[in-house]
Amino acid sequence: MIIDALIKPIEITVKDPAIAFVNIYTSIVYGIYYSFFEVFPLVYPPMYGFSLGMVGVLFTCILVACILGIAVYVSYLYFYLVPDIKKHGLRAQESRLEPALFAAFGPPIGLFIFAWTAHPDVHWIASVIGITIYASTVFVVMQCIFVYVPLSYPQYAASLFAGNDFFRSALACGSILFTRPLFLNLGVGKGTSLLAALSTLGILGMFILYLMGSQLRSRSKFATS
Amino acid sequence: MADLIREAPIGQVIRWLTNAKYLKYPEERAGFELPATYNAILNEKAGSMSSGTPSSLILEKSKTSGEGIPIDDIEAIALTRTKSRTQSIPFTEDRLEIEAELALERTKTAPVVPQKISDGNILVEWYTTDDPANPQNWSNGKRGFVALQICLYTFAVYTGSAIYTPSELGVIERFDVSATDASFSLSLYVLAYDINLLLFASLSEIPVVGRSPVYTATFLFFVILSIPTALVNNFAGLLVLRFLQGFFGSPCLANGGATMQDMYSLLKLPYALTLWVSAAYCGPALGPLLSGFAVTAKGWRWSLWEILWIAGPIFILMFLCVPETSTPNILLRRADRLRKFTGDDRLRAQSEIDQRASAPRL
Numbered sequence: 001m002i003i004d005a006l007i008k009p010i011e012i013t014v015k016d017p018a019i020a021f022v023n024i025y026t027s028i029v030y031g032i033y034y035s036f037f038e039v040f041p042l043v044y045p046p047m048y049g050f051s052l053g054m055v056g057v058l059f060t061c062i063l064v065a066c067i068l069g070i071a072v073y074v075s076y077l078y079f080y081l082v083p084d085i086k087k088h089g090l091r092a093q094e095s096r097l098e099p100a101l102f103a104a105f106g107p108p109i110g111l112f113i114f115a116w117t118a119h120p121d122v123h124w125i126a127s128v129i130g131i132t133i134y135a136s137t138v139f140v141v142m143q144c145i146f147v148y149v150p151l152s153y154p155q156y157a158a159s160l161f162a163g164n165d166f167f168r169s170a171l172a173c174g175s176i177l178f179t180r181p182l183f184l185n186l187g188v189g190k191g192t193s194l195l196a197a198l199s200t201l202g203i204l205g206m207f208i209l210y211l212m213g214s215q216l217r218s219r220s221k222f223a224t225s
Numbered sequence: 226m227a228d229l230i231r232e233a234p235i236g237q238v239i240r241w242l243t244n245a246k247y248l249k250y251p252e253e254r255a256g257f258e259l260p261a262t263y264n265a266i267l268n269e270k271a272g273s274m275s276s277g278t279p280s281s282l283i284l285e286k287s288k289t290s291g292e293g294i295p296i297d298d299i300e301a302i303a304l305t306r307t308k309s310r311t312q313s314i315p316f317t318e319d320r321l322e323i324e325a326e327l328a329l330e331r332t333k334t335a336p337v338v339p340q341k342i343s344d345g346n347i348l349v350e351w352y353t354t355d356d357p358a359n360p361q362n363w364s365n366g367k368r369g370f371v372a373l374q375i376c377l378y379t380f381a382v383y384t385g386s387a388i389y390t391p392s393e394l395g396v397i398e399r400f401d402v403s404a405t406d407a408s409f410s411l412s413l414y415v416l417a418y419d420i421n422l423l424l425f426a427s428l429s430e431i432p433v434v435g436r437s438p439v440y441t442a443t444f445l446f447f448v449i450l451s452i453p454t455a456l457v458n459n460f461a462g463l464l465v466l467r468f469l470q471g472f473f474g475s476p477c478l479a480n481g482g483a484t485m486q487d488m489y490s491l492l493k494l495p496y497a498l499t500l501w502v503s504a505a506y507c508g509p510a511l512g513p514l515l516s517g518f519a520v521t522a523k524g525w526r527w528s529l530w531e532i533l534w535i536a537g538p539i540f541i542l543m544f545l546c547v548p549e550t551s552t553p554n555i556l557l558r559r560a561d562r563l564r565k566f567t568g569d570d571r572l573r574a575q576s577e578i579d580q581r582a583s584a585p586r587l
Contacts, residue, residue, distance in 0.1 A: 057517065143502065169422075180404060
């Protein structure tokens with residue numbers, strides 16, 4: 001039973017393209033999130049003269065981003081989603097992805113802002129705004145995905161969350177290690193642009209998921225249509 | 226409040242140590258009477274009542290029984306029986322409908338008639354529709370308190386990951402390693418709490434285990450391991466201890482969502498999950514903030530001590546105040562107590578029946 005529980009999430013990821021996309025996308029954005037811990041000491045102390053403690057204070061921008069993300073998402077839930085479920089029952093799961101369609105643009109925008117405003121001539125608040133945009137939209141996207149996945153695959157919800165967490169944390173672990181050489185070799189601007197480009201593919205994937213999700217699910221062995 | 230303490234790990238430990246002399250459950254107190262519905266079914270003559278199998282519940286539309294109904298006439302009354310919540314898969318229309326029914330029933334204290342199963346066993350369920358032992362029936366304050374503790378616990382474990390970041394310079398200097406090696410300590414922690422997710426998630430789904438033992442035991446090890454992590458004197462030891470810290474921290478991620486699901490119905494669940502996810506999201510972000518200035522002033526070990534200071538009080542709070550929320554576990558222990566009380570072996574919890582059904586027959 002334990003072996004089954006261990007293998008199931010990986011099996012679903014391999015066999016089901018929607019879940020594979022979800023896992024890869026969340027892994028990438030989450031990995032980039034963890035990479036900030038490596039980037040900030042490379043950007044702010046040398047360029048703006050921040051001390052180590054002040055770099056820690058900069059991280060409060062993520063708290064601000066979280067609050068913004070919560071505000072947006074909870075108001076979506078309260079004003080739109082829960083009344084909708086009460087009136088129409090659980091509808092086609094793809095409608096749960098609507099906020100994510102808007103929010104999927106956020107990570108590339110935020111990262112590009114950060115990449116090209118992290119420069120001694122530009123005030124540091126500009127790059128921090130970029131990070132805040134990134135963090136808040138990533139929060140909304142991940143919440144939408146976490147609603148979409150269990151609604152589409154009810155029996156396997158627990159395994160899917162476990163599998164998603166597994167991939168996310170594995171890539172987060174890796175990204176902490178690779179970002180420092182990445183930024184040292186490419187420079188902050190180009191390095192972050194590389195990561196931003198990866199998350200741009202996520203926009204494409206999110207639209208594909210929204211438009212073709214029902215077809216993918218009907219072909220999948222694990223989903224309920 | 227006494228309920229909360231009794232259900233929390235400290236209550237269970239006290240009961241175990243004093244052999245259930247203190248903090249008794251209602252079934253163990255003197256003067257407990259089995260609900261009339263159970264007595265009727267236990268005492269009825271064999272063959273005079275129609276039995277229903279758990280999988281073929283039919284919702285009969287008729288009035289629910291109230292007070293003052295002749296108890297030996299129970300077969301004659303068509304009672305509505307709503308499907309038990311745990312028999313539906315979460316996140317489906319099924320679950321939504323059942324919860325709507327249960328929400329209506331919760332407003333009145335109607336007894337829940339126990340089911341009789343085809344092999345003669347009687348299914349132990351909640352006593353009434355607003356049974357306070359059912360996590361779904363807890364007040365908003367109680368559920369909010371438990372949810373808050375789970376969020377704090379998740380926050381403590383996630384903060385433990387990034388709180389180490391300002392110490393990296395100190396570690397590089399002290400152990401003479403490269404910057405990538407120093408950040409390896411952070412990435413090992415993150416890796417550890419993900420590899421073990423699958424293990425702990427399936428462990429807490431086993432009805433005998435429930436959620437509290439998993440949380441308590443692993444968080445206790447987490448707190449204890451924070452001490453050597455702060456004192457260690459070689460780099461390999463630091464890496465191993467950080468990995469083990471992450472290992473013992475993983476149940477918060479694995480089971481936090483499941484705990485929220487136990488307590489909140491499907492319509493309220495998104496709010497609870499949003500709060501829990503934001504605790505997990507802000508954790509790594511606030512870590513460097515908490516230790517940045519401290520490390521500059523007091524040295525690189527200070528951030529690792531801070532993990533102990535955050536996790537310790539939260540562990541004590543959880544030990545005192547986090548009740549068991551897993552429905553199969555609560556009902557399993559209740560069936561045990563009822564069997565002891567009545568001496569009747571036919572009272573079984575759903576999880577025992579499922580287990581027997583899946584066990585190989587010799």
